[in-house]
Amino acid sequence: MAESMAEGARGGVLDQLFANYDAGGFFCELTAPRDGEDQAVRLIAERLGRLGVDELRRRAREVERSLYDLGVTFTVYSDANAIDRILPFDLIPRVLFAREWAQIEAGVAQRVRALNLFLHDLYHDQHILRDGTIPAELVLGNANFRPEMVGIDLKHQTYIQICGIDLVRDERGRFFVLEDNGRTPSGASYVLENRHAMRRIFPDLMADIGVRPIDNYGLKLQEAMSSLAPDGVLDPHVVLLSPGIYNSAYFEHVCLAREMGAWLVEGRDLVAIDDRIYMRTTGGLVPVHVIYRRINDDFIDPRVFRPDSMLGVPGVMAAFRKGNVALANAVGTGVADDKAVYAYVPKIIRYYLDQDPILPNVETHICREPAALAYTLDNLDKLVVKPVGESGGYGLLVGPAASAAEREKFRGLLKADPANYISQPTLKLSVAPTLTEAGVAARHVDLRPFAITGDSTWVLPGGLTRVALRAGSLVVNSSQGGGSKDTWVLA
């Protein structure tokens, strides 16, 4: 029965819209058969199919227009110009089935737990380094390891309260972790905005499908942040600290502050007095207990880190050390989401939890190791090479797609500073039907679920599905021409 329904979906209505749709040997997030779970796909396909491509295009224009009017934009800086862009939105949803989600949810929570235990260990007894499970120099020589954090005890022993873990799927539909984002991961606002946009343009597309709601993200965030407040504070005052209106992610900060019911503040709105933090208000100074900060470690306190930082709050680290104010995420989490440390995360999970990773890593060659460097140099045409310290898809080499000259350039870079790079096999990233110039076509996607951790971890049932809008492209980053989709987790 289930099979015939799936057949029906693929052979019937699906054909009208997806007539020329070809997943090209990749795993398709929508049309790949799942036993007994095809009812939702059939409904979605039918409803989209009834509309037809022209109507979908009209609605796509409408939604982009409304995002633009609403100023749901990020800022791209190039050649000294700042341009406000919307994150291109594709209106065909990405669907995650209940069973798939169960694995993601458990895997993400497991990973966050292990990373927090790892950070607590690094900033206390360093067992994992002493017994040689992880090379000490990898951690201690890492710019993101912050000696200032050593010995500080945090509430719930949690360092990473907000985590965005990037997942990809291979051609067999298996999930892999591509990257851990445990500093100031962004994108949650797009999850919320995309859902709003879907509701506006497809008021009834979701009917009877059983999509899990995501609207309580802000509340969960507020709850987790409040749980970090110093003991004895009954009604904690939580603020979101943003670099301000010129930051490329300002609208994300706005969205999250609004959803949390917290003030969005800049460094100049806060002041440290006697190792306590206050907000400057129209009626004088008011105490602040928790700071959800969207400013990097380097800029958070000019007295401790970069002295030229105008964005941070002088004295906030001292208040943090004394436990008078909580910072989320904590300072010094960057050492856990470093691309070189990433390779050791499966080991870290086994070390602290005595469990196998629920979500495996992508095979990773750490070029600081001579054998891995040699392998990388020999297989540049097959590998993706990434600098360990960068994010946003900058400075990487996608071997199979690169020109000979680009590969030679990277050969030089790798030889000059091998410790700065890792390499991974080029994944056959999964695809999802996406509205393109040529009708509905397959485009590669990834997934960033968001996990919030106070005394326990909660994973938002959804996440940011990024889509590489160029045919064949594997780079989904918004700074590199990627877009996004609404992500439906089925109940």
Next chain:
Amino acid sequence: MTMRQTQSQGGATRADDGASTDLRIRALLPARYGDAIFWLARYMERIENLARMLDVTESFARDDRGVGNWRSVVQINGDDALFRKRYPQGSGADAVRFYLLDRDNPTSIGFAMRAAYQNARTLRPLISTEMWAQINVFNKEIEALGPADIAASRLSALCGRIKDGCHTHAGLIEATFYRDQGWYFYQLGKYLERADQTTRLLDIQHHLLLSQPEDGTNLRADRIEWQVLLRAAAGYHAFRRVSPRRINLEAVLGFMLFDEAFPRSLRLCVRTVGTLLERLRQTYPVLRSAKPLECYDELDVSLTDRSYQRMIETGLHDYLDLLQQQIGKLSSAIGQAYFDASA
């Protein structure tokens, strides 16, 4: 509207830690937001007034040979030097461009729109989505204007659209803006700016009125200067209703300055500011609320203590100048009392 009356005059410079649950604290705004709200209101009000002034000047303020009278506009706004530097020809079309598009001119719609937008962006976490989206779109429309859009034949329609934009904004403020302290700052900014704009408008037009012969006791009905003044303040019809036969200088100026029901009269604007300041002080007591009230009292005295005769004797220009200075002083005092981050 419900408002909490608080007895405490404290407004403590630093609230007690354990007592941070106090509603009073929750009701306070980051000082930077207060400042941004105040200035958002001022700039939006300024845009509306400029649009009105441009529209009326272009449509009505032509002399017998049909030449737009822009000289006085430029002069009174104190923009003479900048205008002549940027537009040596100094034509009427240049003046329109100067006040509409020229973002290097701080008294242009383009400049005020950009400033309003920047403030709205700062306020995005606070204001309603509708308010934000409207300003965002409005700003893009103003940004996109080019020389062709401000040709004389299109100017009136354009000014109409700009006024519509301002009115939509005003409606959204009324319908969606949460009425805590921020709302008071908005209203204060709006009425102070309006008072200031009315003094400027009077200053621009008054010498035309003074220089024209009175026909018996009335201004000459066939001259339009007095109409221009009233129309630029959206007060023509109200004035006719209030004063159907008496159309002399005293009546026109009295209406613009002292009428208690005309939304742009100095008296109505200033009294509104006074009520707002008093209610703000009662509802959200802060230590430094005294200074703005002192400044307000000075301004209020200037408006009650003046007979028409004395005003003419001192010279209208000097009188308006005094009012403008007092408005400026009050505006600064509000800034220092509520928005000064160094507090």
